[in-house]
Amino acid sequence: MHEKIRNILKKMYDMKVSDFMDPRAWDMPLLEKDEPVSHAFFMLRSNNHAWVVESEKNMKLVGVVERTDLLRAMLPPDALTYAYGSVSMKIKNIFIKKDAKVDDVMTHKLITAEKDMLIRDVMIKMKKYELERLPVVDKNGVLIGEVTLKSLIIHFTRLMRETL
Amino acid sequence: MNILNIDLYSILIAYIGIALILAKIMGSLFEKYRLPAVLGEILTGVFLGSSFISIFSPSLSWFYKDPEFHYPLEHIGHIGILLLLFISGLETDVRTLKKTGKVATISTVMGVITPFILGYIAGILMGYSNQTSMVLGALLTATSIGVTARTMMDLGVLSSDVGTASLSASVMDDFLGIIAIILAIGASSIISLAIVGVNMLLLIVLELMVGMLVIKYIMRAMEKIKTTKAILGMSFGLMLLFAAFSQMTVQAAIEGAFFAGIIIGTTAESKIINDDVKAIAYGFFIPMFFVYIGSLINLQVFTNMKAIILAVVIVIIAIVGKVIGRAVGAKMGGFNWKQSLQMGIGSIPRMEVALVSIMIAIKGGAVKGELADIFLAATMIFVTVTTLITPPLLKWSFKDEIQQNGG
Known part of the structure; x- marks a missing residue:
């Protein structure tokens, strides 16, 4: 059984971000950078984070707000x-x-992922920067999705259930 | 009978150990009484300096004279300076700098130029050389916001227009202070001042252009390297290279360290080095710098009339020049006279930049020999006095607001 789990993981390493990405970018918690900071507080009552875009029209990613930023x-x-x-x-x-x-309150230093990045690299990046989620951007810095540690775990357990 | 084997190396590392422990204890004691920790660290240096030690035991101070003892401490101190500026650059949010308001901008510039010119004139009148006088002016330029911010917060006025403007002014102020000292060290006359100025501007533009262009790729490449703390080590390396290059071109290692910080700070990857850099800097190099500068103070200078006169003159210019410069600038920017005066008073304290400036002026040979002792002592007096008088003055200037707040 241990061998099988290892094989599942190995398979996951070579998958791509696009396999995990939630394609519904509009479903992600989003804020525009010029909104009053109170909006961030309300949004983070139920979300762990919110991506900040220049405007919802162009979806250009400029930052992220997490609860620690609000702290x-x-x-x-x-x-x-x-x-x-x-x-x-x-x-x-x-x-x-x-x-x-x-x-004014967001973090503007963003560690990002691209659509065709390998999951193994995503994991290494998450570990290195101690992040649970990476925004996925295209070449022009437009937010097209996110890849989260949670989605990796869910996918991993799903594969385990299927194979074991 | 020699039970212990006391050689210079064991003395050196013991000295560093004692210095670090005492510096942190003194620093926290000072902070407890709402004084800058830096002052406590400098005082530690005074106690550990040869000047103080030799009062009690002249025979003990033999090792101070040994270059093998002195040089390592000097170099550690100067790396501390570079790290101080590197951190300052890393933490300078360029976007905040761009958003500096009109009042803050005008009053900062005026508040830097006025004491610089007054200090220069005073230096000339006291018979110092052109270059020494420029160093004198540069010493007086940059405000240290710490004491002001803390006092304004205690008074409940930090979020007022004056408080906000003071804070955003200080970001630019630190930067202008650094520029001023570099100009002063590089220039021996007004003409060479212009030449050094142009050279430095070219260097900054070059560093920023090259830096901003390639830094993304460098950081991305660094990311691929898997050794422990690779990005940290290599960012350090980059900073030192920038500093060395700036030192070779315009004698301004600090400028290179600062801009390396700004450039590296624009990348997302720098996120993970921030805390590590601070750990190394504030845990070792920066306290060692303040201890070192304290240990250099020659206590006998305080009986020297020339030093006392210089100290009195620069304390007066430091206060008057800054208050007038800032206040007039703030008035031009749209504050009323009272707010302008409050802002001016808030800009009186000097600390880090003045200390860095005097150290690199001494290292660069712009002030030497007996003059170095005198200038160092005068600088110590003036940073201490400006720091101590600011809280009561601020309290006085805000007395109406405090009453309104029901305080």
Whole structure:
């Protein structure tokens, strides 16, 4: 049985992101970058994250908001320390930044995946950056889907059930 | 009878060990009393410096004179400077910088130029050379926002227009301060100031263009390498190469380190190095830099009239120049006079950039010998005084707002 599981995994390694990607991009939690930050709070009541796009028309991916980003925005400002050169990050706090927009609190450093990337590389990337989900973008940076650790696990268990 | 084998190497590593532990303890003590940890780290250095030690035991300080003891500490300190700037670059959100408001922009520029010019003139009047006077001006330029931010927060005014403008001003301010010291070190006259300025601008444009073009591919390639902490190690390497190149061209290693940070910071992959860089920097190199600078202070200088006069003059210029520059700039930008004054007062504290500046001015030979001792002591006095007087002054300037808040 152990051998079989290993073979299932090996098969998964060589599959592509497109095999796992939920094609319904419109179903993903989405925010536009100029929306007020309150929208992010409401959206993350039930979602673990929200992808931030320039506009829902062009779907150009510019960031992600996770709950920890909101924690940074909500933090009591006396918990912030000001070391030399670290001020830009502090401005993300909503006590400090008036009329904050989604753009002001999101993480804009995005680790992404492409449609034809191998799952083995996706896994390595997730491990390296300690991420549970990667947005899938096309060559122009347009968001076309996401690949999540959850979907990998679901797929893995499904294959196990089928073969064992 | 020698039970222990005390050689220079064991003294050196013991010294570093004591320095790190004491620096962190002193730093946290200072923070407890709402003073910058940096001051505590510098004071640690003073206690561990040859000047202080030799008061008690002149025989103990033999090893300070040995270059094998001194050089490693000097180099560690200077790598600390590079890391300080590298982190600053990594954390500088270029998008925030672009969004700096009108008030913040004008008042920052005015608040940098005014003390620079006043410091330069004062230097000339006191009989210092052209270059030394420019270093003097550059020392006075950059605000350290820490104390101000903390005080404004305690007063409940950090989210006011003044508070927000002060914070966003400080991002640009740090940057201009670095530029000022590089210009001062490279230039011995007004004409060469222009030449150095143009050279530096060219270098920055070159670094940014090349850097932004290739960094994505470099990071992507680095990603493929599977050794432990490969991206971290190689980002460090890149930073040092940038610094070395900038040092060779315009004597400005710090500029290279800063822009390496900005460039690497634009890539998504830099996400995982941020914490690691900070761990190495704040856990080792940066406290060692502050200890080192403290240990260089020659306590006898404080009995030297020249140093005292210089210290008094630069404290006055540091305060007056910055307050007037910032305030006038803020007024031009649209604040009323009261807000402008508050913003001006908030820009009084100086710390990191001034310390970095004096160190690289000494290393670059722009101030040497006895002058270096005098300048270092004066810098210490002026960073301490400006840091200590800011909280009460801010409190005074915000007294109406505090009453309104029901405080």
